[in-house]
Amino acid sequence: MGIQMRLYRLIVEACLLCAAGVATLPGQITASEARHAPALALALAVGENSSSSKFPTGADGTGAARTVELIADKDNRFKLSNGQAGPLVLKSGEIVKFRITSLFGGEKARDGAVHSFVVRKLRESGWSVRLKEGVQEFTLTAPKPGNYLIECTVECGPGHDDMNLKMVVVK
Structure with a gap:
């Protein structure tokens, strides 16, 4: 059982x-x-189900997930939904529902992924998602405070090497 x-x-x-x-x-x-x-x-x-020893909560402290919308754009850049380049600021331990719109940037992987959403030092905690064209949603718990880098690890086309987004996690 x-x-x-x-x-x-x-x-x-x-x-x-x-x-x-x-x-x-x-x-x-x-x-x-x-x-x-x-x-x-x-x-x-x-x-x-948490990567934090505390009870994870949303930004409002209620336990509800905070929704963060990102665009993995056709110009092979991560952008916040307001069009800005970042940084993405999260509160340590908060539950975050990511809604990512992925647009074809010129190349696809064999599995159909056009981009990926990876924080290398947090891969084992679920911070590694392959993104297919369209909208994908997934929920993660913000890690301990610090500076992180969200990267695309799919060869997605021109500009791929610079496809990253700074993420700052605060207390």
Whole structure:
């Protein structure tokens, strides 16, 4: 049984125990454990999917993802949705939903990717996405504070070597 199913069952059991005032269920959890189960399950689920040890939140502190729109343009440049070249500023630990519009820049990879969105030192944390023509969305958690470089690693055409965007992550 996967961790999500176990967490789901634990939450359901905890809610039933609390609602019924039952002390224990044979072979299950105690009423005392049940009181803390929903918070524990949430902490485990968030911690399992986060690159930060803190609870990730959106820019507004509610947990909702902040949407960042970027253009991987046909001139082989990353641009913010307002047309500016950056830098992209994120808050450490915030959840960010990226919506990237990728435009064909002259060359495609065999897999159909026209660009990519890569932060080399964060690749293992999911910061490596191949972009096909059109709009793609994905969600990531902003890393620890520092300066990062988002790069295109697909040979996308003239100007490819300069296709990058500075990303500054603040506390």
